[in-house]
Amino acid sequence: MVMEKFNSIVVGLLIALIIGVFLSPFASSFPDGLERVAEDKGFIKSAVDSGFPSLIADYTFPGVENEKLATSLAGFIGVIVTFVAAIAVGKAVARKESR
Amino acid sequence: MHIPDGFLDTKTWVSAMGISSASVGYGIKKLKQEFDYKKIPLMGVIAAFIFAAQMINFPVAGGTSGHLIGALLAAAIMGPFSAMIIMSTILIIQCFIFLDGGVTALGANILNMGIIATWGGYCIYRLLDKENALHPFALFVGAWVSVVISALAASIELAVSGTIPFSVVIPAMLFWHAIIGIGEGIITVFVISYVKKVKPEMLENGGNGNGEV
16 A cells, blocks of 8 residues: 555656656646746846845756756756755644544 | 736836735645645645746737636645645746746735736636536636636736736736636646546545546
């Protein structure tokens, strides 16, 4: 039982990693709906850089020449960080004892 | 649909931040009463999956792309309170690590994609599927609505900020997101059908599933 549960989590996480690492470099680079509207209606230039120091701005791992690889690395880190963060949040909010 | 810094004025982003904080705070309070610790691993997997899926922009039409939001996907599997928390977690990570969505706009992005998308989509889904049986049609419509209502909220915030008039931004945003919402619907139905097939016990009683994984 314990093993089965473990397997489902691993499979789910693997699927997320495959998407984040292997599919992400092939995502469309067209502007998204909001960016498109901002371009068409002339307010895209209102956007400013938050100036927040980030390690992996725009899903591009710094210092990696190959653009696709930089995106894959960003995807890998993002999936792992999100998984760990959501588990931590779940632990923080879950009831202490099971039914 | 991540709003960058600079699109919203101070009164708008501060208000949005206030509404989001209150809503997420209420969600956490509700979860503390009802969230079973057995669902924790599932929460992690769903959040990781939605993060990854959000990276995959798909072209829609005329040189525009869209990507999954995932609010209804999370709500249908985990319930709307968990979905709010999952979406907020993802948006916070995207904001601070990937600079996707502005820091001042974070409250608005959580409001649009974490709260309004979740509840708007979930209410429509449950209206069409009272038994919470994960009926594909209800999921599709709920997912579509979640994107469109989220776009409407973003439009209102932009207009209230004085960035662009209501009459210009609302039709334009609704036009593109009505198309992007079709993708949201297809992905949501596909993913839930897949989970239903390979891991039905996870989805027992639909969104009230015991979360056994």
